[in-house]
Amino acid sequence: MNVTVADRSALMEQETRLNESPSAVPGTQRPGGRTAKVRRAVLDATEEALAAGGFHTLNMDQVAAAAGVGKTTVYRRWGSPVGLVTDLLRDMAEQSAPAADTGGLAGDLRANATLVRETLTDPRMGAVFRAVIAAAACDEECARALGGFYRARLAEWAPVAVRAEARGELPAGTDPLELLRAVSAPLYHRFALTHEELTAADAERAVTAALAAAAAGAYTA
């Protein structure tokens, strides 16, 4: 996967199949235009490749072929496999996954824990998450993108804590992000570190523990 400057120059001579503008000035592309379509196709192909083989087998040429996009475009715009993962993470961060609103804190946190568990135990998404964690451990910019994705997800669920505090279910000043982190952290610990099974009982334990710690004021600033 090492590509020299000479290789890149050669690749840049090739035509891209979707033939989009090679020197787009930011803001000159219509949303939903060719640039967006190329990005969508490449990121979908990247996710598919990560699901199938993980980060260490991610191959720029194969992604280009699967996306139906010229190699030139993929090398020029994303630069490297880690560049593809970084952009995939930025795209994932922008996608909305609204929080649950069950009317009670325990129900909302349970929905969050279930979502995390179902994502990580899903064969496709579990493989994608393993791959993006690996990529982030290899590259600082990718690490920032992974951090941005998780902070976006935690922030999206913050209203759960804000509503609970307004209902008197949480001590005043509870940090929503720390509460939500407490729910998912033990599940990710199993997934990424001890590589243990992730059961419904594990999800439930995470919720019970987070509720008890929050009630005791462990997450007040």
Added chain:
Amino acid sequence: MNVTVADRSALMEQETRLNESPSAVPGTQRPGGRTAKVRRAVLDATEEALAAGGFHTLNMDQVAAAAGVGKTTVYRRWGSPVGLVTDLLRDMAEQSAPAADTGGLAGDLRANATLVRETLTDPRMGAVFRAVIAAAACDEECARALGGFYRARLAEWAPVAVRAEARGELPAGTDPLELLRAVSAPLYHRFALTHEELTAADAERAVTAALAAAAAGAYTA
């Protein structure tokens, strides 16, 4: 880092610098003998390389050179960069890191959280841990070795919970491993996922939360 069968055959013609037996029968090597010395040198060089450049730059030839061991030996015995990391993790799992015994549960858990934080924020060890987490995300056998390492560390600290339960500081039937996991999981969540700073306040919050959750019975089986 791709080595073909032909490359390996050529490498195997070379002499190894430490000149150890190429066809050792298990059990015929003295503990502390040449085989153990070669393994020690190679694993030390592997750790050094991970600290310096991460998993994605780990190079078998460079490890062999740094260890003063022939390439033949390194390729034959460890096979691949991920094989080196897997054996390093097995070695790390065997090293003893005895738990604190401060006389109280809060003090012991605080010592654990401090140890985790100091390890992950240490420039050298932080880089090594990022690298082994990345390697484990790329290979199933390495993932098992990483899991074995973390389970060994959790088990080594289990007496902290057993003693606390005997002193009446924990509900009967508290799962020691889940209690210890609760302390380190939010710290690893910052380290490996959100890539946020890891402060003394974060370590203290993890301890406070784990104590409150344990007192409420969240970790009883």
